[in-house]
Amino acid sequence: MFFVVDHPCVRAKLSLLRDEATDSKHFREYVGEITCFIAYEALKNLETEEIPVKTPLCETTGCRIRNDVAIVPILRAGIGMLDGILKLVPAATVGFVGLERDHVTAEPKEYYCKLPAAGPDSLAVVVDPMLATGGSLAATVDVLKRNGFSRIVVITILAAPEGRDRMKQLHPDVKVYTGSLDAGLNEHKYILPGLGDAGDRIFGTL
Ligand code: PRP
Numbered sequence: 001m002f003f004v005v006d007h008p009c010v011r012a013k014l015s016l017l018r019d020e021a022t023d024s025k026h027f028r029e030y031v032g033e034i035t036c037f038i039a040y041e042a043l044k045n046l047e048t049e050e051i052p053v054k055t056p057l058c059e060t061t062g063c064r065i066r067n068d069v070a071i072v073p074i075l076r077a078g079i080g081m082l083d084g085i086l087k088l089v090p091a092a093t094v095g096f097v098g099l100e101r102d103h104v105t106a107e108p109k110e111y112y113c114k115l116p117a118a119g120p121d122s123l124a125v126v127v128d129p130m131l132a133t134g135g136s137l138a139a140t141v142d143v144l145k146r147n148g149f150s151r152i153v154v155i156t157i158l159a160a161p162e163g164r165d166r167m168k169q170l171h172p173d174v175k176v177y178t179g180s181l182d183a184g185l186n187e188h189k190y191i192l193p194g195l196g197d198a199g200d201r202i203f204g205t206l
């Protein structure tokens with residue numbers, strides 16, 4: 001399942017993010033803000049439970065999130081989305097999957113994995129700005145499923161049709177939310193029009 005969060009505020013911020021003149025400081029800020037917009041939509045099916053709340057005027061019934069939410073940024077670029085999503089679910093735990101695409105083959109290589117324990121109500125929310133070939137995301141979802149996570153939602157900032165189709169084929173049960181479905185990939189498997197290398201732009205390693 002694949003959803004584009006099509007909203008004028010997202011489209012306008014995405015244009016700033018794509019602009020090659022945007023420096024790392026502003027790039028990180030836009031990534032955080034766009035993550036909040038997309039997460040707002042992606043997390044709308046979280047379950048809640050009632051709690052009593054005493055306002056200055058009376059007692060009422062409020063709610064809190066019932067699921068154990070585990071945020072899983074894919075290293076490195078996913079770290080740029082972490083603060084944004086933690087604003088919405090501050091009680092979430094955080095796990096990390098480290099993958100790097102080989103520069104020649106574009107195949108992902110895993111170099112790190114540290115995840116919280118999965119419980120019956122757990123929801124894993126994978127964050128990575130770029131869904132290109134889908135290799136990194138599909139491998140991350142494999143890791144999560146092997147570690148007991150059965151409910152998985154993904155938030156990306158940009159996606160290519162190739163990555164969307166790979167996820168539909170390999171993990172049709174996983175919902176992927178993105179800010180834009182771009183046109184495709186270039187010969188180096190970079191998203192077009194895209195925004196370049198997300199990790200390099202977030203961390204200033206151009
Ligand atoms: C980027 C990006 C995704 C992956 C997407 O990471 O953040 O994880 O590429 O490409 P794919 O869909 O073809 O797998 P990269 O491997 O460049 O590592 P980095 O985050 O450390 O820069």
Ligand code: URA
Nearest residue numbers: 132190191196197198
């Ligand atoms: N990774 C990136 O950072 N950008 C792309 O366009 C594709 C993969």
